[in-house]
Amino acid sequence: MKVYLFILLLFFCGITYSQTTITGVVKDVNKKPISGANIKIIGDSAGTVTNLDGNFELKSSKNPPYAIEVSSVGYGAKKIDIKSNNQKVSVTLVDEETLLNEIVVSASRTPERVRESAVTIERMTAKDIKKTASPTFYDGLENLKEVHMNTSSMSFKSINTRGFATVSNTRFLQLVDGMDNSSPLLNFVLGNLIGVSEIDVANVELLPGASSALYGANAFNGILFMNSQSPFTNQGITAYAKFGQTSQKAAGNNDYYDYGIRVAHAFSKHFAAKANFSFMKGTDWFATDYRDKDLDNNVGLDRSFHNYNGINVYGDEATTNLNGVAKGLLDAGRITQSQFNSFNQILPNYNISRTGYNETDLTDNVVKNAKADMSLHIRPWANDFEIILQSKFGTGNTVYQGANRYYLNNFFMQQHKLEVKGKNFFVRGYTTTEDGGRSYDMTFTALNVNRKWKDDNTWFGQYALAYVQSTLAGQTPQQAHAIARGYSDNNIVPAGIALPAATGSARFLPGTPEFKKAFNEVIANPDVLTGSRLQDNSRIWHSDANYNFKDVFKPAEIQVGGSFRLYELNSGGRIYTDANGQIDYREFGAYTQVQKKLMEDRLKLTGSVRYDKSQNFDGNFSPRVSAAYSAGENKNHNFRGSFQTGFRNPTTQDQYIGFNVGSAVLIGSAPDNLTRYTEIRGGGGANGSISATGQAILSAINGRPTSTVTLNGENAYFNSYTAASARDFANFARANPTNLQGAAALLRKTNADYVKPETVKAFDLGYRGQIKDFAFDINGYYNIYNDFLGNLNVIAPYYGTAADNITLTGAGNPNPAVSTEQSVIAIANGDTRVFQLYTNTTLEIKSLGFGLGVSKKIIKNFEISANYNYAEFQFDQSKDKDFEAAFNTPKHRVKASIGNEKLFKNFGFNLSARWNSEYLWQSNFADGMIEAATVVDAQINYSIPKLKSILKIGASNLGGQEYQQVLGAGLIGQQYFASWTITP
Structure with missing residues (x-):
C-alpha cells in the first residue's frame, strides 16, 4: 500500500511534458455558458471539460492542424478546426430536443446511440446530478423510470427494478468502473457505501431487465453501471460541502453533513492520476414499529401478549412452552413430584417469550460512510490503449435488514483492480475483500444481554412459578401472565401471592452502567450462545475480458468475452458452515455477440449467447435476440424488441x-452443507425446553x-x-x-x-421517439420464471x-x-x-409491466417530464402456501418533475414528485402491507462564476408525510440540506 501511495505521489509531483494549449468558451444559442461540455481532439486521447463559465483549456503535445469535437448532453456536437497553437475558439452548441443521440455502452457492450439500443435503458449524466433535488445522486436514481428503492437505512438503499427484491437484492448487479461492488459474504450490493463520489460520476446507465446474456447469472433482473470521470479529460480540484438536518417524529431533528474532494491531473498525454475522498455522517431513521410480527393476527397483540414478538423489539424471540417448564423445574429439584403434578395441570400448553429491548436501545443510530479511491492511468502510446490501476475503500456504520436487523458497525470493504483496455478490448482483474468490523446482530444482542442478567432457565422457571401461584390465588390468566412477568423481570411480589423473594438485580435497563457493560461484552463476542458479533473476512477474485472484432471483420460486429470468479467464504462459522475452514466456490462464463446494421443503418439486429458454469451445477446457455428500427426522416421514431432466456445460479448463501x-x-441446501450445521435443542436455557410429554x-x-x-x-x-x-x-x-x-x-x-438455478424467458418491447416537441419512451415486458428461487x-x-x-x-x-x-x-x-x-418452487411465476415516459422543453428553458409504471406478478399461492415470491413492488408508480437550469441569471431550480400505491412486503424478517406514499423533493441552485462555485438548497419529502419502503425499517422523514460545490 505504501508503494502504491508513493507512486501516486510521484505522479502528482511529476514534471509535465512540453505542451500546446488551446483555450475557448462554449455557450448555447442564448449566449449562456455550458458547463461540463466535453472537448476532445479527434484521433487523439487528449480532452477536457468546460468549467462553470463554459471556459476550457486543452493541452496537448500534438501540433496543429487538427480538429476538436465539442459535445454536451442535450446539444448537438460540433467540430472545430485548430490551425495554430494558443488558438482561442468560441463554440455555440444548439439544443437537441431529443436525447436519442446520446451514446450508451452498457446495452451491447459497445458504444451506440440510445436510438439504436434494442433494450430498455435509463441514463443519468453529470448534468442530471447537478439538477437532482435529492440529497445524493444515488437517492436521485429513484426518479428514473422503472426504479423503486428499498430503504433499510438512511445510507443503505437497494435498487429494485421489475420486482422480486428485498434489501438483499441478489437479482440485481451493480458495476462501478467495471467492478461488481457486491459484498463477498452477502452476495448483494450495499447501496453506494463503496461506490463512487457524486463529484466523480461521469454517467450512470441502468438496464432494468434481464441481462444475463452479456453480464452473467447475477444480472437477472437488472444492472446498474456507474462510471467515474477520467483524469485525462476531467482535471483539477473539485470539492463539495453539504450540511443539513433530518426530521422524523421518532428521532426528532438531527444534523448531518457530507463533504468530499476530488483531485485529478494529467501530467502528459501518457500519464494521469486522480484521488477521491468523501465522508458522510448523520442520524438514522429510528425504527419504532412495535406491532407483533404476526400481523395476520395482530388485533390486540401488543406487549401485554404472553408470546409477544415485536417487529422492532429484540430478545423476545427467546420463547418456550410454558407447560414444558414444569418438567425442567422437577429435574432441577426446584419442585416436588406432587408440585409437578399440580403445575402440569395449571400451566398452559403454549409458548411465552422473554421481555425484549427496543431497537433504539441497541444502536446509537449513527450512520457514517467514508469512501476513498485512487487510480493511476497510463497511456504508453498516442492512442486509446490504457492501463489502469485502481483502489477503492469504504467504511462506515449503517443498518442492514435480512432475517434480522444488523448494525454494520465500522465495516470495511476494499477493491483493487488492474485493467488494460483499448479501442476494441479490455482485460481486467480485481479483488474485493471485506471485514465485518464490530458489526452485530441486534436479535442476539438483546437475547444475550438478557442472559447476562438472568439465564433463560431461571427466568422461565420464575415465570412458571409465579403464574401457578397467581392462578391458585384466583387471578385470571391475563392477570397471572402480568404478575409472572413482573416477578421474573423486576422481582415484584404482589400482596397475596405466595412467592419467594427474588434475589439479584432487576432487569438491566438501557442507559445504566450494567446494561452498557453487558452490551459491549455481547457485541464483541461472535458465539451466538453468548454474543452477537458478525465475523466476516470473505473475499472475491474476479477477472473478465472482451474483444470486439469490428476492425478485423467488416460484414458484422462480433464480440467475444468471458469471466471467472472465485469466492472465499470466511465467517468463522458465524454465518456460513465454515467453522472448520474457508469454503471456496468457483464459477465461470463465456459469451459471444453478433450485430449487423441494415437498411441504411436504420435496422440493427443483434444476437448473443452466454454459457455459465458453477462448480455445483450444470452449465446454462443464455441466448438473446433483439432488433431496433429507426423510422422517420430524421430517425426520430425508434422501435425495439428483444427476447432472451436468462438464468441465475443460487448464491453462496x-x-x-x-x-x-x-x-x-x-x-x-448444498448437499455437504446439511450435515455441517448441527444444533442441540431443549434442556432449557438458550435452546428452550422440551415439553414433559x-x-x-x-x-x-x-x-x-x-x-x-x-x-x-x-x-x-x-x-x-x-x-x-x-x-x-x-x-x-x-x-x-x-x-x-x-x-x-x-x-x-x-x-x-436441493436448490438449483432459476430461469426466465424475458420479452421486451419499446418505442423511443419525438412527436412535435414531446419526447416519448414507452416500454412493456413479460417475464416467465421457472424454478424460481x-x-x-x-x-x-x-x-x-x-x-x-x-x-x-x-x-x-x-x-x-x-x-x-x-x-x-x-x-x-x-x-x-x-x-x-x-x-x-415448482410453479411457474409470471411478471408483466409497462412504462410510459414523456418530457418536453417549454418556454424559457423550462423542462417538464413525467412517467408512469405498472407492475404485477402472477403466482398461485394456494398451490404453494409457504413459498414467498417477495415481489415487493407497487402496482402503480407515478413520477414527475419540472425544472429550469436558467430560471434567471445564475439561478436554477428543480421540483420532483413521486407516488406509489400500497403493496405487499414479504421478507425473512416480516411480512405485511406497505402503505401508499407521496414524496416531493425540491432544490434551488445559484452559480457564482467568479468563485467557480454552485450553491444549492434542497429538501426531500417536502410534504412531511413519513413513509416506509421496507417493513421493519424506520419511517423516512424529511431531509433538508445546503451544499457548496467548487469546480475547476
Missing part, C-alpha cells in the same frame, strides 16, 4: 449458509432420561412439515380441541429439493417421522409409540424448530 437467527435457522417420548426412544435433541440440516429438508400446514393444524386444534385427528390430517410433509419456512419436530395423511390409532389421539404419530405430538406441544430453506 443459498448453498452454504447455516445461520442461527434465534427464531429460526437459515440453512443452505416430549421428554418422556425421547427417553423411551433413547432408553435413558433425555431432555435434549440434536438437529441438523437434514431434519429441515427431509423430516419437517410446511409452516402453512402447521399453522392450519394449530388453528384447527384450537377451534376443535376434541378432534385431534382432523388437525393431524392437515399436516403436510415438506417436499423441498425463494425461501420456504418449515417446522421440524424434535421426535417422530413427518408424513402426510396421518391416521391416529389411539382412539383419536396420537400413540406415543408410533413414530409418525410422535411427530403429531411434537407439533401439538411446540417441540419443534423453525428452519428457513433455500429452494425452488
Whole structure:
C-alpha cells in the first residue's frame, strides 16, 4: 500500500511534458455558458471539460492542424478546426430536443446511440446530478423510470427494478468502473457505501431487465453501471460541502453533513492520476414499529401478549412452552413430584417469550460512510490503449435488514483492480475483500444481554412459578401472565401471592452502567450462545475480458468475452458452515455477440449467447435476440424488441449458509452443507425446553432420561412439515380441541429439493421517439420464471417421522409409540424448530409491466417530464402456501418533475414528485402491507462564476408525510440540506 501511495505521489509531483494549449468558451444559442461540455481532439486521447463559465483549456503535445469535437448532453456536437497553437475558439452548441443521440455502452457492450439500443435503458449524466433535488445522486436514481428503492437505512438503499427484491437484492448487479461492488459474504450490493463520489460520476446507465446474456447469472433482473470521470479529460480540484438536518417524529431533528474532494491531473498525454475522498455522517431513521410480527393476527397483540414478538423489539424471540417448564423445574429439584403434578395441570400448553429491548436501545443510530479511491492511468502510446490501476475503500456504520436487523458497525470493504483496455478490448482483474468490523446482530444482542442478567432457565422457571401461584390465588390468566412477568423481570411480589423473594438485580435497563457493560461484552463476542458479533473476512477474485472484432471483420460486429470468479467464504462459522475452514466456490462464463446494421443503418439486429458454469451445477446457455428500427426522416421514431432466456445460479448463501437467527435457522441446501450445521435443542436455557410429554417420548426412544435433541440440516429438508400446514393444524386444534385427528390430517410433509438455478424467458418491447416537441419512451415486458428461487419456512419436530395423511390409532389421539404419530405430538406441544430453506418452487411465476415516459422543453428553458409504471406478478399461492415470491413492488408508480437550469441569471431550480400505491412486503424478517406514499423533493441552485462555485438548497419529502419502503425499517422523514460545490 505504501508503494502504491508513493507512486501516486510521484505522479502528482511529476514534471509535465512540453505542451500546446488551446483555450475557448462554449455557450448555447442564448449566449449562456455550458458547463461540463466535453472537448476532445479527434484521433487523439487528449480532452477536457468546460468549467462553470463554459471556459476550457486543452493541452496537448500534438501540433496543429487538427480538429476538436465539442459535445454536451442535450446539444448537438460540433467540430472545430485548430490551425495554430494558443488558438482561442468560441463554440455555440444548439439544443437537441431529443436525447436519442446520446451514446450508451452498457446495452451491447459497445458504444451506440440510445436510438439504436434494442433494450430498455435509463441514463443519468453529470448534468442530471447537478439538477437532482435529492440529497445524493444515488437517492436521485429513484426518479428514473422503472426504479423503486428499498430503504433499510438512511445510507443503505437497494435498487429494485421489475420486482422480486428485498434489501438483499441478489437479482440485481451493480458495476462501478467495471467492478461488481457486491459484498463477498452477502452476495448483494450495499447501496453506494463503496461506490463512487457524486463529484466523480461521469454517467450512470441502468438496464432494468434481464441481462444475463452479456453480464452473467447475477444480472437477472437488472444492472446498474456507474462510471467515474477520467483524469485525462476531467482535471483539477473539485470539492463539495453539504450540511443539513433530518426530521422524523421518532428521532426528532438531527444534523448531518457530507463533504468530499476530488483531485485529478494529467501530467502528459501518457500519464494521469486522480484521488477521491468523501465522508458522510448523520442520524438514522429510528425504527419504532412495535406491532407483533404476526400481523395476520395482530388485533390486540401488543406487549401485554404472553408470546409477544415485536417487529422492532429484540430478545423476545427467546420463547418456550410454558407447560414444558414444569418438567425442567422437577429435574432441577426446584419442585416436588406432587408440585409437578399440580403445575402440569395449571400451566398452559403454549409458548411465552422473554421481555425484549427496543431497537433504539441497541444502536446509537449513527450512520457514517467514508469512501476513498485512487487510480493511476497510463497511456504508453498516442492512442486509446490504457492501463489502469485502481483502489477503492469504504467504511462506515449503517443498518442492514435480512432475517434480522444488523448494525454494520465500522465495516470495511476494499477493491483493487488492474485493467488494460483499448479501442476494441479490455482485460481486467480485481479483488474485493471485506471485514465485518464490530458489526452485530441486534436479535442476539438483546437475547444475550438478557442472559447476562438472568439465564433463560431461571427466568422461565420464575415465570412458571409465579403464574401457578397467581392462578391458585384466583387471578385470571391475563392477570397471572402480568404478575409472572413482573416477578421474573423486576422481582415484584404482589400482596397475596405466595412467592419467594427474588434475589439479584432487576432487569438491566438501557442507559445504566450494567446494561452498557453487558452490551459491549455481547457485541464483541461472535458465539451466538453468548454474543452477537458478525465475523466476516470473505473475499472475491474476479477477472473478465472482451474483444470486439469490428476492425478485423467488416460484414458484422462480433464480440467475444468471458469471466471467472472465485469466492472465499470466511465467517468463522458465524454465518456460513465454515467453522472448520474457508469454503471456496468457483464459477465461470463465456459469451459471444453478433450485430449487423441494415437498411441504411436504420435496422440493427443483434444476437448473443452466454454459457455459465458453477462448480455445483450444470452449465446454462443464455441466448438473446433483439432488433431496433429507426423510422422517420430524421430517425426520430425508434422501435425495439428483444427476447432472451436468462438464468441465475443460487448464491453462496443459498448453498452454504447455516445461520442461527434465534427464531429460526437459515440453512443452505448444498448437499455437504446439511450435515455441517448441527444444533442441540431443549434442556432449557438458550435452546428452550422440551415439553414433559416430549421428554418422556425421547427417553423411551433413547432408553435413558433425555431432555435434549440434536438437529441438523437434514431434519429441515427431509423430516419437517410446511409452516402453512402447521399453522392450519394449530388453528384447527384450537377451534376443535376434541378432534385431534382432523388437525393431524392437515399436516403436510415438506417436499423441498436441493436448490438449483432459476430461469426466465424475458420479452421486451419499446418505442423511443419525438412527436412535435414531446419526447416519448414507452416500454412493456413479460417475464416467465421457472424454478424460481425463494425461501420456504418449515417446522421440524424434535421426535417422530413427518408424513402426510396421518391416521391416529389411539382412539383419536396420537400413540406415543408410533413414530409418525410422535411427530403429531411434537407439533401439538411446540417441540419443534423453525428452519428457513433455500429452494425452488415448482410453479411457474409470471411478471408483466409497462412504462410510459414523456418530457418536453417549454418556454424559457423550462423542462417538464413525467412517467408512469405498472407492475404485477402472477403466482398461485394456494398451490404453494409457504413459498414467498417477495415481489415487493407497487402496482402503480407515478413520477414527475419540472425544472429550469436558467430560471434567471445564475439561478436554477428543480421540483420532483413521486407516488406509489400500497403493496405487499414479504421478507425473512416480516411480512405485511406497505402503505401508499407521496414524496416531493425540491432544490434551488445559484452559480457564482467568479468563485467557480454552485450553491444549492434542497429538501426531500417536502410534504412531511413519513413513509416506509421496507417493513421493519424506520419511517423516512424529511431531509433538508445546503451544499457548496467548487469546480475547476
